[in-house]
Amino acid sequence: MSAIAPSTRIVMQAKGLVKRYGQVTALDGADFELRAGEILAVIGDNGAGKSSLIKCLSGATVPDEGEIILDGQVIHFKGPIDARRVGIETVYQDLAVAPAMTIAENLFLGREIRREGFAGNVLRMLDKKRMLEESVKRMNDLKVGIRSMTQAVETLSGGQRQCVAVARAAAFAEHVVILDEPTAALGVKEGNMVLELIRRVRDKGLPVVLISHNMPHVFEIADRIHVARLGKRGAVLNPKKISMSDTVAVMTGALTPDKLPAECLA
Amino acid sequence: MATLKEKLPPIGQLGPFIALLIACIAFGTTTDHFFSGANFSLILQQVTVVGVIAIGQTLIILTAGIDLSCGMIMALGSIVMTKLAADNGVPAPLAILAGIVVTSLFGLINGLLVTRIKLPPFIVTLGTFNIAFAITQLYSGAQTVTEVPDMMNWLGSTFPVGGTNVAYGTVLMILLYLAVGFWLRETGAGRHVYAVGNNPEATRLVGIPPEKVLLGVYVMAGVFYGIASLLSVARTGVGDPNAGQTENLDAITAVVLGGTSLFGGRGMLFGSLVGAVVVGVLRNGLTLMGVSSVYQVLITGILVIVAVAVDQLSRRGGR
Amino acid sequence: MIKLTLAAALTSVALAAATLPAQAADQPVIGLITKTETNPFFVKMKEGASDEAKAKGAKLLSGAGKTDGDNAGQVAAMENMIAAGAKTILITPSDSKAIIPAIKKAQEKGVMVIALDSPTDPASATDALFATDNYKAGVLIGEYAKAAMAGKPVKIATLDLFPGHPVGAQRHNGFLQGYGLKSNDAKTNELAHPAEVVCMADSFGDRAKGQTAMENCLQKNPDINLVYTINEPAAAGAYNALQKAGKEKGVMIVSIDGGCDGIKDVAAGKIAATSQQYPLKMAAMGVAAGVDYANTGKKVSGYTDTGVTLISAKPIAGVDSKDTTVGHDLCWGKK
Numbered sequence: 001m002s003a004i005a006p007s008t009r010i011v012m013q014a015k016g017l018v019k020r021y022g023q024v025t026a027l028d029g030a031d032f033e034l035r036a037g038e039i040l041a042v043i044g045d046n047g048a049g050k051s052s053l054i055k056c057l058s059g060a061t062v063p064d065e066g067e068i069i070l071d072g073q074v075i076h077f078k079g080p081i082d083a084r085r086v087g088i089e090t091v092y093q094d095l096a097v098a099p100a101m102t103i104a105e106n107l108f109l110g111r112e113i114r115r116e117g118f119a120g121n122v123l124r125m126l127d128k129k130r131m132l133e134e135s136v137k138r139m140n141d142l143k144v145g146i147r148s149m150t151q152a153v154e155t156l157s158g159g160q161r162q163c164v165a166v167a168r169a170a171a172f173a174e175h176v177v178i179l180d181e182p183t184a185a186l187g188v189k190e191g192n193m194v195l196e197l198i199r200r201v202r203d204k205g206l207p208v209v210l211i212s213h214n215m216p217h218v219f220e221i222a223d224r225i226h227v228a229r230l231g232k233r234g235a236v237l238n239p240k241k242i243s244m245s246d247t248v249a250v251m252t253g254a255l256t257p258d259k260l261p262a263e264c265l266a
Numbered sequence: 267m268a269t270l271k272e273k274l275p276p277i278g279q280l281g282p283f284i285a286l287l288i289a290c291i292a293f294g295t296t297t298d299h300f301f302s303g304a305n306f307s308l309i310l311q312q313v314t315v316v317g318v319i320a321i322g323q324t325l326i327i328l329t330a331g332i333d334l335s336c337g338m339i340m341a342l343g344s345i346v347m348t349k350l351a352a353d354n355g356v357p358a359p360l361a362i363l364a365g366i367v368v369t370s371l372f373g374l375i376n377g378l379l380v381t382r383i384k385l386p387p388f389i390v391t392l393g394t395f396n397i398a399f400a401i402t403q404l405y406s407g408a409q410t411v412t413e414v415p416d417m418m419n420w421l422g423s424t425f426p427v428g429g430t431n432v433a434y435g436t437v438l439m440i441l442l443y444l445a446v447g448f449w450l451r452e453t454g455a456g457r458h459v460y461a462v463g464n465n466p467e468a469t470r471l472v473g474i475p476p477e478k479v480l481l482g483v484y485v486m487a488g489v490f491y492g493i494a495s496l497l498s499v500a501r502t503g504v505g506d507p508n509a510g511q512t513e514n515l516d517a518i519t520a521v522v523l524g525g526t527s528l529f530g531g532r533g534m535l536f537g538s539l540v541g542a543v544v545v546g547v548l549r550n551g552l553t554l555m556g557v558s559s560v561y562q563v564l565i566t567g568i569l570v571i572v573a574v575a576v577d578q579l580s581r582r583g584g585r
Numbered sequence: 586m587i588k589l590t591l592a593a594a595l596t597s598v599a600l601a602a603a604t605l606p607a608q609a610a611d612q613p614v615i616g617l618i619t620k621t622e623t624n625p626f627f628v629k630m631k632e633g634a635s636d637e638a639k640a641k642g643a644k645l646l647s648g649a650g651k652t653d654g655d656n657a658g659q660v661a662a663m664e665n666m667i668a669a670g671a672k673t674i675l676i677t678p679s680d681s682k683a684i685i686p687a688i689k690k691a692q693e694k695g696v697m698v699i700a701l702d703s704p705t706d707p708a709s710a711t712d713a714l715f716a717t718d719n720y721k722a723g724v725l726i727g728e729y730a731k732a733a734m735a736g737k738p739v740k741i742a743t744l745d746l747f748p749g750h751p752v753g754a755q756r757h758n759g760f761l762q763g764y765g766l767k768s769n770d771a772k773t774n775e776l777a778h779p780a781e782v783v784c785m786a787d788s789f790g791d792r793a794k795g796q797t798a799m800e801n802c803l804q805k806n807p808d809i810n811l812v813y814t815i816n817e818p819a820a821a822g823a824y825n826a827l828q829k830a831g832k833e834k835g836v837m838i839v840s841i842d843g844g845c846d847g848i849k850d851v852a853a854g855k856i857a858a859t860s861q862q863y864p865l866k867m868a869a870m871g872v873a874a875g876v877d878y879a880n881t882g883k884k885v886s887g888y889t890d891t892g893v894t895l896i897s898a899k900p901i902a903g904v905d906s907k908d909t910t911v912g913h914d915l916c917w918g919k920k
Contacts, residue, residue: 080471080473084473090471092471094467096465096468096472098461098464098465098468098469098531099464099465101460101464105457109461109472109474110472111472112454124454124455125452125453299805302804304804305804308800308804312797315793403623409846409918410792410818412846412849502792502821502822502825504792504821506793506818509791509793511791512789512794549797550801550804553784553786553798553801553804554801554804556785559747559748
């Protein structure tokens, strides 16, 4: 499964984002750029502005200044629903699933399909059969190996749950999928299962923004690495050329980008 | 562990039915009059008021809330209905409607306090329990309303089915359970109630504002309390300001015995009816056996603990 | 001379002025603590007390426990009232034993404590008891029922309060004693269960639950012909159940309380006889005693029976009863 070489078409961009929480300035003129067909990892130390950046991109937070551009159009999010409407799907750390409900129900939570005709319009009955079929289809498309879509999410392992959440995002996203720490708290095997899935999402043509603390995972699947530092974009690195230790050094500020050879930058 | 995990949820759902079956067999074999159409019809009539209150309570508990004021709101509703008809000559249908409007209003108040002021449902309903009670006592002057129009008693009257008499109120209760059960199982709005109870933040993130669902649930519960107040009037033939005092806990008991989890997001509406019937069967059966009612209380308490324990165990299987 | 008279006059005026607020402070403060706020019996008791207090210029503080049996709530109410200046406490004790330490503490502070409606255990722990004899109330309706049954074989259902309650036990046992059946004495909380009693069920003194209890008893034994009920709401529920079963003409219901709603039911033929008690009188007597104590320092003592009257619309020879007109005049509740 070879990666499609990232093109230079810019899918999503942010310029000069500023976000203050009281006295604390979380984002201090941060920039961001996501290209078509790539997996962009976002890393940064605590307090570097990583999560605030992601919250602005996913619509969870409204920036005080700056603009966000999706496919050439400037957009304003008032809430996460707005982001979903323009085709940006986010998987949050707590997965946003209802554990007692089935996989199929969770996939369609908030976007349920109603039956046709009288049953659907007047009685407002859901088309459970169709939602089940769709769930099976989408999961198979992404080669997620879960036997039954009617089992409750809470019966799944952590890795499987993550796959369900990622698959849900991929199923409904039109432009961007954002994943917040998808492999945190997963064992080696499960983590790899999720990484495989992320690659498949990218291969289907959806660019992925991946926030992660896990350097080995970042280096394994990212096409480019966005380093958040001090509320700004510190650097964008090429994981194929730069070493892991140098990357960490750039993240902590021990190493400044101007000291890096050109090929390490992306 | 995996197989136990997969087996327990069905037991959690089947539990109340099994308990009911055991109770019926036990009483059927030890007494003469338990197994009869007349007796069963009677038990259903005896649990109708609690059964309908339990519909509202189930909805609220499904959202991980609880309503300690349900019985008091019901009593207020029955006083409003009967007093308007008896003292002010309001025509019965309008008086009934007014009663239901008042109970729904209390449901709305509960819902607003929970969703806007963000107070825990336990605390809110503890407060409205007292407020509703006080208003009922003041408005009624602590007097029972005895001049009740015939229409309000209609649900208490019976019609023959097979060899026995069934009350219209019983039929209404069953129809309500079927309707609300359908809504919870088959519609998006119903499924959202479960989702909000299971993970309210998740619903917010997928675009369902949990506050809207919660408010709707509390108002709906208020409507059912209003229907229950009419059923209460129909059963006793009066508007009783002292009614509803034990119904608060009785309704919660019925819901818990019925397998709905107090932690929200899990449960079957019909279980609450079974739970209410189990309590009614215990009371009826033990009286037929000549056993002191203390044992009814004891057994009910044990069943409640078993029900909650089974719920906990079946959830612990999958975290 | 004038200066002296003026000085004397001014001084006496000043002295008089100084004593005036003190006289207002001499208004007797009496505390009434009932078992609950909600039982109509206690609601009426409170009304009776407050009317009498108004008439005598006393100040009435009132409080109660949250539920029947809430001793801690009554203790707290007592402490608060004494702190607020109450010199007499009238109390219907929820727990006849557990309340004693609090009563002793009050008496040590010079407070007179009078038990209303039911005694403490021992009864001597309070200065006085104004009560109605619940056992006697039961005996009266038992005697009436026996005479009314006129030797017919009887199948009795008792709709009691709930297990362990002294008033419930006294009325129940008194009824059976009055009927001439094997019963317990007035001191025990155990309900007697002779063979003639074919069904015993708890009504909680509530209409709906009384109806349920009667329905279940009828299922057990369709031939029940006499029903003893703990109070009139339970009796009303029992009548409903009998009516639905078409049996109301052949079954006799007797009850206790004497509330106005209950007397109406006697007049309407739903209840054959009821023993009327006088909560208003108990409370009024208690307030009067409190005022007396505040003014003269004289305490009241001993047991004063505030009386019980058998009310029936159908008098029976050999049993002394009064008719419903008398009952209506003396009833408590909305007339």
